[in-house]
Amino acid sequence: MSKIAFIGGGNMARALIGGLLSSGKSADKIIVAEPVAAAAQALSSDFGIEVSANNIDVVQQADCWVLAVKPQVVKGVVSELAALAAAQQPVVVSIVAGIPLGSLEKWLGGRCPLVRTMPNTPALVGKGITALFANQQASASQRALAEQIMQAAGTTLWVDDEALLDAVTAVSGSGPAYFFRVMEAMIDAGQALGLSQQQASQLTLATAAGAAELAIQSEHSVARLREQVTSPGGTTAAALEVMNDLAIGDLFDQALRAANNRAAELAQEADG
Numbered sequence: 001m002s003k004i005a006f007i008g009g010g011n012m013a014r015a016l017i018g019g020l021l022s023s024g025k026s027a028d029k030i031i032v033a034e035p036v037a038a039a040a041q042a043l044s045s046d047f048g049i050e051v052s053a054n055n056i057d058v059v060q061q062a063d064c065w066v067l068a069v070k071p072q073v074v075k076g077v078v079s080e081l082a083a084l085a086a087a088q089q090p091v092v093v094s095i096v097a098g099i100p101l102g103s104l105e106k107w108l109g110g111r112c113p114l115v116r117t118m119p120n121t122p123a124l125v126g127k128g129i130t131a132l133f134a135n136q137q138a139s140a141s142q143r144a145l146a147e148q149i150m151q152a153a154g155t156t157l158w159v160d161d162e163a164l165l166d167a168v169t170a171v172s173g174s175g176p177a178y179f180f181r182v183m184e185a186m187i188d189a190g191q192a193l194g195l196s197q198q199q200a201s202q203l204t205l206a207t208a209a210g211a212a213e214l215a216i217q218s219e220h221s222v223a224r225l226r227e228q229v230t231s232p233g234g235t236t237a238a239a240l241e242v243m244n245d246l247a248i249g250d251l252f253d254q255a256l257r258a259a260n261n262r263a264a265e266l267a268q269e270a271d272g
């Protein structure tokens with residue numbers, strides 16, 4: 001069974017480690033490199049796993065390396081591990097936002113099995129969705145292992161073109177913030193109609209969660225579900241007419257294009 005080394009023991013790594021242990025992965029098959037003593041101590045006592053401040057010591061023990069550091073430090077971290085990557089040929093799974101596989105390959109000093117992933121923040125409560133893209137060097141079993149790691153924090157899907165990870169970033173990576181913004185607007189509007197902040201917030205959050213769950217469980221498209229709750233001349237129809245008059249479709253089209261373009265720019269900057 002593969003041993004997994006997490007490089008960086010922050011929020012995302014904690015979410016994945018917690019999920020892996022709950023799904024039956026044994027604690028002695030997980031090791032973490034984390035430089036902050038308090039965070040290292042917490043990981044060790046919360047999960048019963050080995051934690052070290054030394055990245056090299058940690059990766060030497062594992063055949064799967066999960067890069068879980070911030071984008072600003074990944075170049076330094078990966079370059080230091082290049083010789084070991086060449087010698088060990090691990091599968092390297094990156095959850096680092098916006099860093100292309102080409103950059104990781106360059107910093108690692110050559111081609112090795114790599115899987116780039118794009119998770120989102122609901123991973124922190126086990127409800128994330130992660131898109132994955134692998135290079136040619138990654139074997140079927142290495143892809144399966146990467147998928148298993150990301151499924152510890154929610155659901156997964158594969159894309160067959162790395163450029164599509166920019167679109168994934170625009171939809172699901174940045175997506176939680178869009179829903180937060182919509183919920184904020186609904187809470188404000190509910191208060192304007194006389195509800196308390198607490199009431200408007202409770203109603204909005206439960207409605208968002210319920211609508212998402214209904215759509216996930218239903219065999220129908222979201223468009224069909226919308227039609228089913230929209231009686232002609234009714235309250236929902238009155239609200240949707242306003243949204244359509246204000247061009248809600250164009251709003252999201254332009255917003256997601258902006259996020260997609262920005263993701264592509266950031267990837268180019270990271271590669272430069």
Ligand SMILES: NC(=O)c1ccc[n+]([C@@H]2O[C@H](COP(=O)([O-])OP(=O)(O)OC[C@H]3O[C@@H](n4cnc5c(N)ncnc54)[C@H](OP(=O)(O)O)[C@@H]3O)[C@@H](O)[C@H]2O)c1
Nearest residue numbers: 008009010011012013068069070071095096097119120121
């Ligand atoms: N959070 C999300 O939902 C989310 C979604 C999509 C993608 N991501 C990506 O996931 C990655 C991790 O995010 P996060 O939220 O888990 O960040 P985080 O909480 O800041 O975790 C990163 C951890 O790595 C440690 N670290 C820093 N330098 C290191 C080094 N040289 N060697 C080993 N460890 C080092 C950090 O320590 P310090 O505290 O000292 O810096 C920190 O504990 C990021 O690249 C982010 O873009 C996150």
